[in-house]
Amino acid sequence: MTVATATPTSDVDLYSDESVLAPYDNYRALRGLGPAVWLSRYQVWAMARHAEVYAALHDYETFSSGSGVGLSEELNRVMAGGTIGSDPPDHDRLRRVIGRQLTPKALRQHQDHVQHKAKVLVEELVERGSFDAVPEFAQKFPVSMVPDLLGWPENETGNLLAWASAGFNALGPMNERTMSGFPVLKGLWEFLDQLATSRNLRSDSWGANLVAAVDSGEVEASKLSVLLGDFLVPSLDTTVSALASAIWLFGHNPEQWRKVRADPSLITAAFNEVVRLETPARGFCRLVTKDHELPDGTTLQAGSRLFLLYAAANRDERVFTDPDAFDVTRHNVASHLAFGHGIHGCVGQGLARLEAHALLHELAARVEHIEVGEATWRRHNTIRGLAALPTTLHT
């Protein structure tokens, strides 16, 4: 593909260890270069500004998901046809089968259960005092809950986090992180196929409802394993990242924690601010289906791929004042794109909010000060998140 010389171009490697561990200067530079920037290393366009990412997410005809939303053709070939990797009308049919179980209305029946589990976990952690918030808080909560709601076989939860991590790594380029994840992913796909055949899912669970949708002819039987994967994989690593980042951000911004404690109605906005500032999934790709000209004259050619950087858009100084600051009272925080936006907007965002709000409420009721030690960040292609976070809760 030839690209005109006046085109904003960058040779930044968004996947180097340095860039993954400290991505925000690169994102700022990309925002400064133009509405879309050609990433010469990966031969894709990137959008890093809020307005353009938002507009692209809402123009699903020009910016298609149907051939996959990863960076590599190897992964895209595999993921095309699932909920995330599809366009209307197929997408809308698949989305409905998953989405209707995850609406805030449908989740109401689980609210007491989730709140109770949050209370038990927070009381246990307060009792203990010091712990690593990644495994003991951020991983433990969703892993103890989502597979259960999905009706997952109880003795088959050991690989879930490794599967989820490999799934998100594979969205990146064919680097070592992606390659080392492929055998892990193969295990996931084999397991999902087995599960779709054995239908070993607890009755009255989300998984059992997917089976019922197949039996009623609403979706093809061949989609069952994909739908089970679409339900499970995105529900873990992203939430884990957000929960750990919340602890880290409140640990470093005690005055923000005091505001939340003084007015727990701020918890909704506070969680939005957490995922705005430390966006769990940095972004997804789209395929450009027809030539598309941007305000600066840059043309995105039909057939090229476009990387939509949610994490960069969420710190766009054009939209968010003092964008690198953590502010639980930020007036326009609801404009963040951490869950994506539009028809592919995160189908599990209601569940993520339910989990996070429950935990933050329990913490706010008991914990005066969150003390955090030296954090270790993950080296991951897609997920921005902590690997370890020594934490002490002071009551």
Next chain:
Amino acid sequence: MRITVDRDRCEGHGVCETAAPELFLIDDEGDLVFHFEGREIPEEQRAPATNSVLTCPVAALKLEG
């Protein structure tokens, strides 16, 4: 100015209610109630109306006119 609600896309996240509380309500059942179905949005509600359409996380709201 009118707003149309795509009921198939709406998942009841309630972001519109926060953006435009005079126009939208998530009722006790968790269902979206839109007070101006098929009706013109009043002048003074146009800014929140536009904001509700822009922030709908699943693109269920459309502006017309």
